Amino acid sequence: MKPARRCRGEVLAAEGLVKRFRRGPVIGPISLRVPAGSVFALVGPNGAGKTTTLRMILGIYKPDEGRVRICGVDPYRARGAYGLAAYVPEETAVYPRLTGYEHLWFYAALYTGLPREAEEIVERASRLSELGEHLNRPVESYSKGMKRRLVLALALALETPLLVLDEPTSGLDVYAAVRIRQLIRRATSEGRAVLVTSHNMLEVERLADRVAFMARGMVVDEGEPRELVERYGARDLEEAFVKATLGR
Numbered sequence: 336m337k338p339a340r341r342c343r344g345e346v347l348a349a350e351g352l353v354k355r356f357r358r359g360p361v362i363g364p365i366s367l368r369v370p371a372g373s374v375f376a377l378v379g380p381n382g383a384g385k386t387t388t389l390r391m392i393l394g395i396y397k398p399d400e401g402r403v404r405i406c407g408v409d410p411y412r413a414r415g416a417y418g419l420a421a422y423v424p425e426e427t428a429v430y431p432r433l434t435g436y437e438h439l440w441f442y443a444a445l446y447t448g449l450p451r452e453a454e455e456i457v458e459r460a461s462r463l464s465e466l467g468e469h470l471n472r473p474v475e476s477y478s479k480g481m482k483r484r485l486v487l488a489l490a491l492a493l494e495t496p497l498l499v500l501d502e503p504t505s506g507l508d509v510y511a512a513v514r515i516r517q518l519i520r521r522a523t524s525e526g527r528a529v530l531v532t533s534h535n536m537l538e539v540e541r542l543a544d545r546v547a548f549m550a551r552g553m554v555v556d557e558g559e560p561r562e563l564v565e566r567y568g569a570r571d572l573e574e575a576f577v578k579a580t581l582g583r
């Protein structure tokens with residue numbers, strides 16, 4: 336396994352990213368910077384371009400314009416953000432018949448190719464997941480929140496400098512969402528940078544150090560949550576978002 340890189344200061348720098356879909360909209364230009372130890376949230380309605388932005392950042396899509404650097408590395412040229420970023424997509428992809436442990440082993444072994452390092456990852460992920468005895472049960476018996484915890488714990492256990500989380504708490508109950516947010520905070524307290532998308536403004540207001548409002552493929556405004564609320568003379572971030580994106 337390549338050792339997970341550590342980088343201080345700016346973990347993610349994206350400048351002027353543009354994606355032009357042949358039969359679809361233009362997304363961008365999008366610029367954002369995420370320092371170590373902080374959470375950056377992309378918020379916007381369905382179809383605003385959040386997932387496309389994440390994919391350009393992760394090197395899954397080649398941007399038509401602009402550049403991405405994760406710890407100084409271009410993830411597209413490096414053929415993916417391997418060792419630099421862990422990505423948890425919105426849909427939790429788990430094999431239902433595998434137990435939680437087997438799931439962790441499967442991915443850890445794929446990631447490292449080395450049994451000893453895989454073992455360390457599985458151990459860390461098991462601890463972080465707090466799933467205890469449930470790890471011996473098939474994943475199909477888990478609740479949505481437990482599945483999300485399993486996948487997020489695995490992403491954290493890889494110890495990459497950047498975590499990219501697409502709507503990590505969507506569809507979860509209050510308790511499950513609180514546990515997920517605790518895991519995210521843990522990652523930042525260890526110096527990781529987190530890029531997250533969310534539709535939950537209250538969550539973003541509490542969790543994010545910086546927020547970008549996205550609409551129609553563009554970043555309409557960006558700042559600290561409190562700064563944005565003040566800028567739009569709003570009561571909260573939700574109202575600021577509506578004012579910024581709809582002008583009312």
Ligand SMILES: Nc1ncnc2c1ncn2[C@@H]1O[C@H](COP(=O)(O)OP(=O)(O)OP(=O)(O)O)[C@@H](O)[C@H]1O
Binds near residue numbers: 358380382387
């Ligand atoms: N492969 C593709 N080809 C053509 N158009 C695409 C493609 N992928 C996404 N789009 C379009 O780009 C726009 C942005 O999509 P994207 O999935 O990035 O939005 P999103 O903000 O993540 O939405 P959601 O909140 O629903 O997940 C949408 O209009 C979508 O239809």
